Ligand code: NAD
């Protein structure tokens with residue numbers, strides 16, 4: 001039996017890992033839509049390889065190149081934010097939401113509205129839309145399966161258990177490439193150093209988030225929505241080896257953990273095959289070679305991002321969307337060489353301190369909050385640009 005699948009963000013790191021798994025079981029899948037930002041040539045090659053029905057670039061100026069590259073293939077080419085939403089709404093049984101940033105929100109919501117399975121990597125969408133997205137999942141009977149390795153681990157540790165018996169959920173964090181750096185060193189950290197992650201190979205934005213620990217902050221907010229145990233039961237622990245992907249502690253003192261290699265194909269496979277299992281080409285976990293698994297408390301003095309995220313969840317309303325938008329702008333400015341590394345989280349704190357709009361109640365309101373926070377972040381960064 002074949003299943004239909006769409007991959008939003010097909011040319012990215014998660015997109016590539018997803019397609020690598022599909023490539024190994026081509027007879028089991030029929031690819032509906034593949035999307036990318038502007039890389040028409042790479043997208044067209046993937047669309048041809050997988051026999052996609054539709055290929056969409058978000059950037060309209062890439063449409064001509066996409067049409068050229070798809071000429072004679074019979075694959076429909078489209079461009080622009082509306083086309084992205086239309087592609088997501090084609091109703092594949094499984095939609096892998098792997099666009100980076102809040103740009104993925106509207107297409108992900110369109111897929112949710114079709115009520116299928118959403119394999120969610122695009123954490124920024126859930127952080128921004130929070131209650132709006134979870135309500136849509138409920139209303140449309142969609143199934144939201146977390147791909148983010150920590151949340152996928154937690155999801156697995158919750159299977160067969162009643163969430164009412166959970167005492168704590170602990171997200172593990174690698175600590176990123178700068179986990180042992182001093183504040184003075186952090187101030188001089190460069191984009192090249194920030195994107196060089198010790199354990200994971202990922203897109204540039206999430207690599208910087210991992211270096212600031214904002215990735216763990218966003219994941220804290222993501223967990224808050226996916227696993228309704230309350231903010232006081234959510235914890236973060238630094239685990240440099242990235243082998244234990246997260247843990248769930250129950251009232252009787254049992255803690256369940258999910259372990260695996262640091263390879264996103266494992267959590268992606270778990271979502272693609274759910275509730276069954278599928279093979280992956282990943283190296284099996286060799287604990288004897290790894291030798292030691294270590295854990296330590298996070299240092300919120302050097303890495304205040306997780307504190308900011310916790311405060312944003314507690315503040316509620318528009319705060320998580322504002323935090324996410326400010327962070328996206330600040331990370332882009334850092335990668336562009338316009339601001340220093342420690343200014344990223346400072347910028348988020350400054351934008352949040354500016355006062356908050358009321359809680360967004362619809363997709364349009366989330367997008368408005370996001371746009372306003374982006375403008376505010378730009379203003380605040382202006383003097384140092
Ligand atoms: P990436 O930068 O490698 O890929 C991003 C994809 O989104 C690309 O296909 C790109 O073309 C597309 N894209 C970028 N901007 C867009 C826009 N404005 N409109 C439409 N499409 C756009 O990123 P990634 O590392 O694959 O991460 C994707 C998402 O998955 C992020 O939300 C990230 O936080 C999450 N995630 C990634 C990893 C990982 O290991 N890479 C792990 C967990 C979660």
Ligand code: MG
Pocket residue numbers: 148149150219
């Ligand atoms: Mg993660």
